[in-house]
Amino acid sequence: GQNIDQPTEMTATEGAIVQINCTYQTSGFNGLFWYQQHAGEAPTFLSYNVLDGLEEKGRFSSFLSRSKGYSYLLLKELQMKDSASYLCAVSSTGGFKTIFGAGTRLFVKA
Amino acid sequence: ETGVTQSPTHLIKTRGQQVTLRCSSQSGHNTVSWYQQALGQGPQFIFQYYREEENGRGNFPPRFSGLQFPNYSSELNVNALELDDSALYLCASSTGAGPAAYNEQFFGPGTRLTVL
Numbered sequence: 158g159q160n161i162d163q164p165t166e167m168t169a170t171e172g173a174i175v176q177i178n179c180t181y182q183t184s185g186f187n188g189l190f191w192y193q194q195h196a197g198e199a200p201t202f203l204s205y206n207v208l209d210g211l212e213e214k215g216r217f218s219s220f221l222s223r224s225k226g227y228s229y230l231l232l233k234e235l236q237m238k239d240s241a242s243y244l245c246a247v248s249s250t251g252g253f254k255t256i257f258g259a260g261t262r263l264f265v266k267a
Numbered sequence: 268e269t270g271v272t273q274s275p276t277h278l279i280k281t282r283g284q285q286v287t288l289r290c291s292s293q294s295g296h297n298t299v300s301w302y303q304q305a306l307g308q309g310p311q312f313i314f315q316y317y318r319e320e321e322n323g324r325g326n327f328p329p330r331f332s333g334l335q336f337p338n339y340s341s342e343l344n345v346n347a348l349e350l351d352d353s354a355l356y357l358c359a360s361s362t363g364a365g366p367a368a369y370n371e372q373f374f375g376p377g378t379r380l381t382v383l
Contacts, residue, residue: 199357199374199377201374202371205371246309259308259309260309
C-alpha cells in the first residue's frame with residue numbers, strides 16, 4: 158500500500174530550529190516534495206528531493222534517505238510567519254500520481 | 268507569467284446536485300492535477316490530465332469526472348453530490364513531460380465547496 162506519516166502538530170520558539178519528519182511507503186518513487194500551507198490558502202512549494210542527501214535553500218533544508226523511506230524538513234531561525242501546515246508528498250512513478258501526507262501543523266511561539 | 272486561477276472561490280450546493288469547478292493553468296503548463304482537501308487533512312489526488320487525456324486517477328468514484336481543453340484549462344465535474352464532498356478543491360498545473368519528469372506543481376487558490 159501507499160502511506161505517508163508525519164507528526165500531527167509541533168510547537169517551537171521564534172528563532173529556534175525545528176525538524177519535521179516524514180516516513181513513506183509508496184509503489185514506485187519519483188521524488189519527494191515539501192509544501193507549506195497557511196490556513197485557508199493553497200500549498201506552496203518548498204523543496205524537492207529525488208536523490209539521497211540534503212538540499213539547502215535559505216532557512217529551509219530537506220533531507221532524503223530512499224533506503225529508509227525517510228525525509229525531514231529543517232527550518233532554521235524560525236519566524237512567526239512560519240506558523241503553517243507542512244505537507245510531505247511523494248511522486249510515484251506511473252500515472253504521475255502525487256500522494257500527500259496529512260500535514261504537520263507548526264506553531265511558532267514568541 | 269500568470270499563476271493558476273480557479274473559479275468560483277466558494278460554492279454552496281445541496282445533496283444530489285451537480286457542480287463544475289474551473290481551473291486555468293499557469294502559462295506554459297500542459298498538465299493539471301485535481302485534489303480534494305478535507306479540513307485538517309492533506310490533499311487527496313483525484314486525477315491528472317496531460318495534453319487533454321486523463322493520465323492517472325486516485326480512489327474517487329466515477330461521478331468525479333474532468334476535462335482538459337486545448338488551451339490547457341480544466342474542469343472538475345462532480346455529479347450526485349454527497350455531504351462528504353464538502354471540501355477545498357485544488358488544481359495544480361505543471362510541465363509534466365513523462366513518467367520520470369520532475370514535476371513541481373503550482374497550486375491554485377482552491378474552491379471551497381459546501382454541500383448541504
